[in-house]
Amino acid sequence: MVSNKGQWIVPRAEGYSTNKKLRNKIISGIENVMFNPYVPGNAEFKPLETEFASAIGMNHAIAVQSATAGLILSLRACNVGLGDEVITVGNSDISTTAAISIVGATIVLVDILENDYTIDVEKVESAITERTKVIIPVDLYGHPSDCIALRRIADDRGLMIVEDAALAIGAKYDNHHVGYYADLTTVSLAAAKPLSSSGNAGMVFTNNYELAEKVSLFRGYGREFDDNRNPPLSYEHVVEGFNLPMDPLQAVIVRSKLPYLEEWTEKRRMIASKYCDALCNKDVKLPSFSDYANPSFSSYVILITNRDELNVEMRKRGIETGTHYVPAMHKQEVYKSHLIGRSNLPVTERIADQLLALPIHPEMSKKQIDFVLTALKELL
Known part of the structure; x- marks a missing residue:
């Protein structure tokens, strides 16, 4: 791994x-x-x-x-x-x-x-x-x-x-x-x-x-x-x-x-753009944004139905992918009895089941970026 x-x-x-x-x-x-x-x-x-x-x-x-x-x-x-x-x-x-x-x-x-x-x-x-x-x-x-x-x-x-x-x-x-x-x-x-x-x-x-x-x-x-x-x-x-x-x-x-905040943020946006270009025709859902938004991409996340399988395969190749906030807060035992609105969050639940975070940080080299992109192309 x-x-x-x-x-x-x-x-x-x-x-x-x-x-x-x-x-x-x-x-x-x-x-x-x-x-x-x-x-x-x-x-x-x-x-x-x-x-x-x-x-x-x-x-x-x-x-x-x-x-x-x-x-x-x-x-x-x-x-x-x-x-x-x-x-x-x-x-x-x-x-x-x-x-x-x-x-x-x-x-x-x-x-x-x-x-x-x-x-x-x-x-x-x-x-x-x-x-x-x-x-x-x-x-x-x-x-x-x-x-x-x-x-x-x-x-x-x-x-x-x-x-x-x-x-x-x-x-x-x-x-x-x-x-x-x-x-x-x-x-x-x-x-x-x-x-x-x-x-x-x-x-x-x-x-x-x-x-x-x-x-x-x-x-x-x-x-x-x-x-x-x-x-x-x-x-x-x-x-x-x-x-x-x-x-x-x-x-x-x-x-x-x-x-270095602006410089590092621009590097993240550049990597996100490469992910978007490489995955736009694949069977995954990519994030999209309004014309007002300019994200900083602390993570680059995709939605895919076989998320767990892809996560395992990417990690086998030495690529640290991961899931976030599973289960969602309204499914946590600690909040079993004191939340309002817990029964009507279908999008939250679907995303929790399908979301996968890919590596993204300003220290990523071109070689590392290409390594991730190659793995994604082979596995998707």
């Missing part, structure tokens, strides 16, 4: 080579945090947040422990709690639904679109009740949700949008980075993500100053920090918060990689 060295010939994600290329820059930053007595532990937060916000064209960015933490903090900032309902999808990581449960709200699932696997806007509108407070679209695989349409619905019904763009850093919709039409957006910067740390890390961003301040407040135990992120002299807590800042060493790594 793997090469003679015990490694995949073509891994699905690969951060090792990138880390090696940026080794000197990363180590210099880590040493500055670890061994400079005049540098506080949170010194990397402010420059990273400023540079991150600038890179994606937003006003505010808040560095957090993970994308999951970002969702929890965002929901708290939107005053979501017991008795409220939050609409989202079932084809996502458990972090999306868990964040809703953790703040005490009720999870309401709606189905997705078959072309790009994002939330079906028409289903959202019919799921809104007097208890609905937030919509969480998930930009799965780097495919941006239709947040223009969702924004219209949210404004009309007095709701807020917390965009789960965990896998979509670099993606754009209507020429804006994901998050532009949301009230708050969270992305994952964990290891193996398109813009990665070496462990867990995330970022919340927004154009709303008050929401940014709330997220920052909840992130830091509910204590008010000054403009330079220095802690207050007293231990007075304005709200009951959490201890969920980004680890400063992870902030160093993310900051070292941020300047």
